[in-house]
Amino acid sequence: TGNFQFSALLHKKTPEGIFPLRSIGLQNITYSYPGAAKNALDNISLSIPVGSRVAFVGPTGSGKTTAANVLLSLLTPQRGELLLDGIPVLDDEITSWHLCCAQVPQSIHLLSDSIISNVAFGVRSSDVDEDRVWDALEAAQLDVLVSDLPYGLHTPIGDNGISLSGGQRQRLALARAFYRSAKFLILDEATSALDNKTESEVIQSLEIIGRRCTTLVIAHRLSTIQKCDRIYEFDAGEIVASGNFDELKDMSPSFRQMINLQSFINH
Ligand code: ADP
Ligand code: MG
Numbered sequence: 001t002g003n004f005q006f007s008a009l010l011h012k013k014t015p016e017g018i019f020p021l022r023s024i025g026l027q028n029i030t031y032s033y034p035g036a037a038k039n040a041l042d043n044i045s046l047s048i049p050v051g052s053r054v055a056f057v058g059p060t061g062s063g064k065t066t067a068a069n070v071l072l073s074l075l076t077p078q079r080g081e082l083l084l085d086g087i088p089v090l091d092d093e094i095t096s097w098h099l100c101c102a103q104v105p106q107s108i109h110l111l112s113d114s115i116i117s118n119v120a121f122g123v124r125s126s127d128v129d130e131d132r133v134w135d136a137l138e139a140a141q142l143d144v145l146v147s148d149l150p151y152g153l154h155t156p157i158g159d160n161g162i163s164l165s166g167g168q169r170q171r172l173a174l175a176r177a178f179y180r181s182a183k184f185l186i187l188d189e190a191t192s193a194l195d196n197k198t199e200s201e202v203i204q205s206l207e208i209i210g211r212r213c214t215t216l217v218i219a220h221r222l223s224t225i226q227k228c229d230r231i232y233e234f235d236a237g238e239i240v241a242s243g244n245f246d247e248l249k250d251m252s253p254s255f256r257q258m259i260n261l262q263s264f265i266n267h
Pocket of ligand 1: 033034036040058059060061062063064065066067234
């Protein structure tokens, strides 16, 4: 088809995945969960420039996680398209897109296995490249910690091995994403604005990721939102405002209300 020829020209396709070069977007997406009375997403469109850091903000239930899952192609919308470089992703390209994506959730599921199997997650042990594991650990700022462990890469995590702090677990999840050379990362911040310990972990992760990956963070805290290039404000399944921090402050009363409330809580 015409689409296929176009996508071959615009996205970079390799055995390791399909890499957008300019943008990751949603076009007129409507999504409804099976049996739900109303749409979780109602005709939303957005565009994430490759290399940028974007935040989704908005009240609980406004559709942020659903939109993230449509971007990851984990949910198939009833209407609309996931676009890479402006071109709809075809059904047979979804597996390649998955290879390019990684999620760093609030509570990371680690295997009670060695450091190396947690970094090279799902890779057959005979296929694991130890040099790349060290590169990924270094990028995630865990190399010093791991090299000081009695069994290095082969030190078990969990009950019979080392126990990791929340921040170290999150960095291990980053190392896993870096090992896979994921190009699009989604971080889901803890939902309470009062949970300041987790806050510093997300901020630290953002610093570590830097400009290595295109990053989407589902954000609740001022300090995270301020670190993003573009913000999409969700309400009841729609995007009600978008822009950088100052633009949103100017144009959106609900955004102003949210940041004023947090300044009040934090001081
Ligand atoms: P947010 O991440 O902004 O809190 P969600 O995307 O999780 O919002 O939810 C959007 C809407 O979809 C809400 O009304 C929520 O109740 C509904 N919803 C979310 N997940 C499911 C699900 N698995 N099944 C049915 N409804 C869901
Ligand atoms: Mg959510």
